[in-house]
Amino acid sequence: MKTPAVVNFAPEKGSVEIQEISVPSIGEDDILLEVANVGVCGSDLHQWTADHSWPVNYPVVLGHEFGGHIVQLGSRVSGWKVGDRVVSETAAVIDVNNPMSRRGLYNLDPTRKGFGYGVNGAMTRYVRVPARCLHHVPGQLVFEHACLTEPCCVAFNAVVNNSHLTPGDRVIVLGPGTIGILCAAVARLCGAEVGIVGLPADKGRLEIAKQYGCETIVGDASGWARERDGLGADCIIDAAGVSATLKMAMDLVRPNGHITKVGWGPQPLGFSIDPLVQKNVTLQGSFSHNWPIWERVIALLATGQLDVSPIIGGVWPITEWETAFQKMHHGDVVKSILKPV
Numbered sequence: 001m002k003t004p005a006v007v008n009f010a011p012e013k014g015s016v017e018i019q020e021i022s023v024p025s026i027g028e029d030d031i032l033l034e035v036a037n038v039g040v041c042g043s044d045l046h047q048w049t050a051d052h053s054w055p056v057n058y059p060v061v062l063g064h065e066f067g068g069h070i071v072q073l074g075s076r077v078s079g080w081k082v083g084d085r086v087v088s089e090t091a092a093v094i095d096v097n098n099p100m101s102r103r104g105l106y107n108l109d110p111t112r113k114g115f116g117y118g119v120n121g122a123m124t125r126y127v128r129v130p131a132r133c134l135h136h137v138p139g140q141l142v143f144e145h146a147c148l149t150e151p152c153c154v155a156f157n158a159v160v161n162n163s164h165l166t167p168g169d170r171v172i173v174l175g176p177g178t179i180g181i182l183c184a185a186v187a188r189l190c191g192a193e194v195g196i197v198g199l200p201a202d203k204g205r206l207e208i209a210k211q212y213g214c215e216t217i218v219g220d221a222s223g224w225a226r227e228r229d230g231l232g233a234d235c236i237i238d239a240a241g242v243s244a245t246l247k248m249a250m251d252l253v254r255p256n257g258h259i260t261k262v263g264w265g266p267q268p269l270g271f272s273i274d275p276l277v278q279k280n281v282t283l284q285g286s287f288s289h290n291w292p293i294w295e296r297v298i299a300l301l302a303t304g305q306l307d308v309s310p311i312i313g314g315v316w317p318i319t320e321w322e323t324a325f326q327k328m329h330h331g332d333v334v335k336s337i338l339k340p341v
């Protein structure tokens with residue numbers, strides 16, 4: 001049996017098409033997951049437009065934000081059964097003996113390979129998933145929301161684990177994409193006052209960010225950053241997809257403040273980072289997520305404390321991937337979701 005898949009087949013810009021692929025065979029520690037929904041990530045768009053910063057194993061099925069039902073179990077899998085509702089983490093291949101894996105930080109294992117670039121992802125009907133990647137999805141959490149657990153985990157790691165917010169902090173989020181808006185939403189849950197910054201072209205996406213109780217700022221945020229005591233914001237969360245926004249972050253942050261960089265881009269920088277030194281600022285990177293973050297985010301989604309419905313711009317069959325990608329690419333929607341056909 002063959003099913004359609006959204007395949008990124010070469011490194012050249014625009015090298016994505018629908019191909020018919022076989023149902024994957026699974027190993028003894030894997031399950032076969034029947035995909036219910038898969039989110040389109042900025043990184044899927046970057047591979048499509050060929051401006052990504054990571055190595056890709058071409059050809060590869062795109063998609064790493066997904067959930068669905070277990071339809072087959074490998075011989076050594078225990079604790080799961082056919083029919084279970086699950087979402088999957090993204091670290092499809094890790095070295096379990098890497099020192100980072102041994103301390104639970106397998107997301108930082110340098111040999112890690114993820115779905116959608118290292119191994120085949122979920123923009124198709126069936127995907128092979130190691131059982132260690134799975135998390136239960138409670139019955140009340142619909143898959144159109146559950147498939148966005150992954151970007152919520154990226155935001156949770158950036159805001160909770162890597163930014164150390166305290167209630168009342170004034171936080172500025174740079175970039176109103178999915179990760180930026182979710183970082184803003186999680187910072188609100190932490191009790192922060194949040195301003196989210198975008199460009200004039202981001203008006204629609206900033207309007208959506210307002211639904212999470214954020215201040216929205218087009219262009220220069222220095223007035224809002226300095227409104228309290230003239231010194232700047234406690235924390236800047238940089239979720240823009242370029243490195244150059246670090247300059248803006250260094251300007252907006254208060255002395256002894258914190259900058260967390262979760263957005264990335266391969267362009268080199270051409271400015272001084274002296275303000276980091278002079279202001280005694282902490283610059284923190286944030287990458288991916290691990291098991292305890294997933295469990296906590298699923299709880300937040302299931303209780304409705306974190307609601308992803310405002311960011312969902314539509315659900316398309318995977319055969320209409322190009323419409324779904326274009327809408328996100330042009331900022332018409334924050335997040336596109338696909339479902340297999």
Ligand SMILES: [Zn+2]
Nearest residue numbers: 041065150151
């Ligand atoms: Zn993603």
